[in-house]
Amino acid sequence: MKLSGFTYIRNGSSLHYPFIESIKSLLPIVDEYVVLVCDSTDDTKELIENISDPKIKIYDSDWNDAEKLKGEIHSHKTNESLKHITGDFGFYLQGDELIHEKDYDGILKFLEENKDDASIKGFVFNYMHFFGGFFSYPKKEYMEKIFYYDKETRIIRNDKTVLSSGDATGFAEISGKAVSLENGNALKMPEDIKIYHYGKALKPEYNYKKELNTLNINESKLTRKLKTWAFNFSPKVDKYIFNDFNFLEFVDKENLQFHPEPIRYLAAQQDWDVKDFINYKRKPNAIRRFFKITVYRIINEIYSGIKKIK
16 A cells, blocks of 8 residues: 655745644655745745755746635645645644654554455544644644644545545535445545644734734635725634633643654744734724725625626
């Protein structure tokens, strides 16, 4: 059985994605790792080259701004990297996702046990979403509310019938049928084997920059300005500010082994606390907020209608 890793990245260095740590976490169990580097203006490609592992295969790609507003750029680039892999299975990690070395044997064993069932197109992992730092994460009952998903397909059968779909969080067969537990074409990895997601574990200023970039990818300038005006939106505080932090579980900061080995040095450098973000909370004005949101929704509906006509 041959296992390939695949991913894409753009400006990972300047946006402080832990993409090098992500690649290093998966390298030990794959036979090759395809990395698509998309039109980066920083040293992303050089950092990947500096890993100096013969398993890594780097491909250059462009970045189409027209695609990004349609919400298609993520899946297109994922599929572009997917087409280069040669393994029986492909293991997809985004630039802020890692796996733990304690799970290597379990992942390979589960794949080996189920490799011959051609009806199984993918393997679903539970997620560990870090939130506000490296030592706090949402309790299970809050996971979907805050991150919208608590599990995703991350290994697919490379039989050319499976493609990335939507915003590249999931996969679907070429017929359009999602690869999922519900559809019966995916299997669940053992419960204790997880994807470690660090997208919301960045320093406040890094998270702010990353969130702005996400907005730039997924929304037009008009939509972004309307949202800022209507919701007093700020990526620096969005997804962080609550009246309390009872939805979080906390990890002892001395327990660095909780994290995959490649990212422990970053966790050890954390010099902030998730509760510090309460300082950014803004006092709402209910009447003004209602008026602004109403106007925003009307304009947004009109704008969405125009886009559909085009």
